[in-house]
Amino acid sequence: MRELGFEGFAATRWRRLVRTAYLLTGDHHEAEDVVQATLAKVYRSWGRISRLDEPDAYVHRALVNNNLTRHRRRRVRQLLVPVLPERAHSAGGAGHREVEERSVLLQALAELPPRQRAVVVLRYWEDMSESQVAEVLGCSAGNVKSQASRGLAKLRGHPALASYAVGSGSTIEGTNGDNG
Secondary structure, eight states: OTTOOHHHHHHHHHHHHHHHHHHHHSOHHHHHHHHHHHHHHHHHTHHHHTTSSOHHHHHHHHHHHHHHHHHHHHOOOOOOOSSOOOOOOOSSSHHHHHHHHHHHHHHHHHTSOHHHHHHHIIIIISOOOHHHHHHHHTSOHHHHHHHHHHHHHHHHHOGGGGGGOGGGTOOSTTOOGGGO
16 A cells, blocks of 8 residues: 555545445435545545555545534435436346346435445445444444444335345345345
8 A cells, every 4th residue: 555656545435435435325426526635635635645544544534434424414315216327238138127226225325314224335335344333433433333333223224125134045244235
């Protein structure tokens, strides 16, 4: 990490940061804006940040904080479209179902309070440990556990996700960042 300059760091982390920001904002363009604003702030202090033991944790924390600030400033809840635009798929209809499942999950995720949403995204999509999430969010591991528990309970209880209950073979916890 220390050998990586800011440009290299930003280039190698861009896709992951945008994916995380998308899960936090629910909008691809907003996600790119939040990442750009975050990287602009990080750039000003890169000399100091690059010497940290975990510059990625610092950048994730800045990303979450920028999103929370954006959310507080606007006080307007972004509405996600009920169905994501379809992508080109190979033969078969499995892709359409994946789009619908992702859309339903993103809709439910968008209804979580910003802090719970940040915990769920960092913990389950970014696959961070409770202590890593606590460090990124500047809170205790116990707070991460309770926010994650409440967030997952809300997701499990969301009417649109009822068909994905634990007994149906598809679970919320089973979703991770490898799916795009």
